[in-house]
Amino acid sequence: MENEPNIVVTDELIARYLAGEADPMEAIAIDDWQENSLENQLYFQQMRAAWQATRPERNFVMPDIDQDWKLLDTLLDQPHDTSETSSERIPTPGVQKTVNSNWFLRVAASMLIVLGIGAIFYWIGGKPRTREMASVSSHDAKILEQRLPDNSHVVLSAHSTLTYAKNFEGDTREVKLTGEAYFQVTPNKQKPFIIHTDKAEVKVVGTAFNVDATGNAVVISVTSGKVQFSAADTSVYLVKGQTGTWQKNSRTIEVTSVVNTNALGYATHMLEFKETPLKMVISDIEKMYACKISLKNNNLADCKFSSIFDNSSLDEVLGTLKEYYSNDNINLEIIKVGPNEFSLEGGKCPYY
Numbered sequence: 001m002e003n004e005p006n007i008v009v010t011d012e013l014i015a016r017y018l019a020g021e022a023d024p025m026e027a028i029a030i031d032d033w034q035e036n037s038l039e040n041q042l043y044f045q046q047m048r049a050a051w052q053a054t055r056p057e058r059n060f061v062m063p064d065i066d067q068d069w070k071l072l073d074t075l076l077d078q079p080h081d082t083s084e085t086s087s088e089r090i091p092t093p094g095v096q097k098t099v100n101s102n103w104f105l106r107v108a109a110s111m112l113i114v115l116g117i118g119a120i121f122y123w124i125g126g127k128p129r130t131r132e133m134a135s136v137s138s139h140d141a142k143i144l145e146q147r148l149p150d151n152s153h154v155v156l157s158a159h160s161t162l163t164y165a166k167n168f169e170g171d172t173r174e175v176k177l178t179g180e181a182y183f184q185v186t187p188n189k190q191k192p193f194i195i196h197t198d199k200a201e202v203k204v205v206g207t208a209f210n211v212d213a214t215g216n217a218v219v220i221s222v223t224s225g226k227v228q229f230s231a232a233d234t235s236v237y238l239v240k241g242q243t244g245t246w247q248k249n250s251r252t253i254e255v256t257s258v259v260n261t262n263a264l265g266y267a268t269h270m271l272e273f274k275e276t277p278l279k280m281v282i283s284d285i286e287k288m289y290a291c292k293i294s295l296k297n298n299n300l301a302d303c304k305f306s307s308i309f310d311n312s313s314l315d316e317v318l319g320t321l322k323e324y325y326s327n328d329n330i331n332l333e334i335i336k337v338g339p340n341e342f343s344l345e346g347g348k349c350p351y352y
Contacts, residue, residue, distance in 0.1 A: 007026055007029035009030055009033040014030065015051065018051040023189055023192065027228055132167070134164055135162070135163045135164075136156065136161070137156075137160070137161040138156040138159060138160050138161075138179075142158065143157065143290055148175070149164075149165070149166060149167055150168050150173055150186045151186045152184060152185045153183075153184040154181050155181060155266065156179070156180075157179060157180035157212075157214075157267075157290075159179055160178060160180050160181055160214075161178040162176070162177055162178075171190075171192075172192050172193075172194055173191055173193045174195075176197075178198070179213065180211065180214050181210070181211055182209070182264055183195070183204075183207075183208065183209055183210075184208045185205075187205060188205065192204065197218060199231055200213065200229065200230060200246055202227055202229055202230075203230070204226070205225075206225060207222065208222075208223045208224040208225060209221060209222040209224075209227055209238075210263070210264050216248040217245055218231060218245070219246075220238055220245075221260065222239060222242055222243070224240050225239075225240065226240075229244045233251075234246070234252060235253075241257060242259070243255070243256050243260070263284070266287055266290070269310070269311045270310050271284055271308070271317075272308045273306055273307050273308070275304045277303070278295065278300050278302070279301040279302065281305045282295060282344075285314075285317055290340065291340040292341040292342070294337075294341075296345040297345065297346060300325060300344075304349075305321075305324060318342065322334055324350065325349070326347060326348070327348045328348055331347065332346055
């Protein structure tokens with residue numbers, strides 16, 4: 001992979017990347033740079049370790065910068081041989097990589113620099129301030145729409161919660177999601193939008209996408225723009241028309257070039273079926289309308305259904321099913337058994 005054009009990976013850029021301030025193009029450049037060589041990967045790991053040691057939320061001890069530079073001077077004054085024979089070998093599973101001692105001095109210097117940068121961030125920013133937070137939930141099994149302080153639009157699926165700061169201060173716009181939601185993010189290159197879930201993180205500048213973190217997997221479906229999807233130690237970029245799935249068991253992200261638009265029906269208010277088994281149709285209807293539908297006639301489960309619903313009411317959708325599966329004087333009966341709960345009884349496939 002090649003670095004993004006005109007983006008040079010420097011210590012300053014890496015520090016901004018670790019602070020969550022790099023934009024998506026810069027982040028791609030850093031990812032590509034790491035893939036170019038094992039040396040780059042090791043260098044980044046050292047920088048990240050030094051950065052994490054200076055995170056404000058930890059019990060921070062201000063480094064003695066003067067003492068650190070004295071240590072660095074001592075390292076630089078030590079005699080060292082840059083020849084191949086005096087190099088040290090770092091064991092890596094399946095790889096034998098020779099690294100010059102000069103390189104270790106560069107890493108040591110960079111670690112001290114990053115420690116200093118971390119100290120500056122800590123003292124300039126001060127102790128973390130308590131932000132006024134807001135939270136919205138759809139635990140009453142209803143679809144909920146919400147405008148955020150930056151005018152981004154969020155649609156919460158049933159049984160989901162979104163927590164966010166009432167004012168997006170600082171260099172990022174960060175929210176916490178439990179469940180599933182569809183986001184239409186207001187573009188702002190200077191202020192990335194970051195979604196945190198229990199298992200993964202999504203970072204964007206401005207785009208539209210769905211985040212489903214309801215089970216052991218996290219599924220990101222992109223309908224416009226580009227997003228960075230990170231989970232565990234894995235990170236990928238997704239563009240319009242792609243879906244990324246992170247599985248807890250495999251701990252990897254699988255990318256496919258397809259988006260299940262019906263799964264987003266709760267936000268787009270559209271469903272499209274073409275020779276789709278009724279059991280799958282019912283599942284999509286349940287999610288879109290936050291309802292429960294029981295199919296009593298198992299003979300209909302795999303019976304195919306074709307139709308398009310655009311901003312249709314639940315009554316209209318159920319009425320279409322009733323008409324479609326009532327044949328040869330055998331009618332499909334739709335019985336309401338509770339609030340937003342229905343039972344489908346009888347009926348016959350139209351082609352048998």
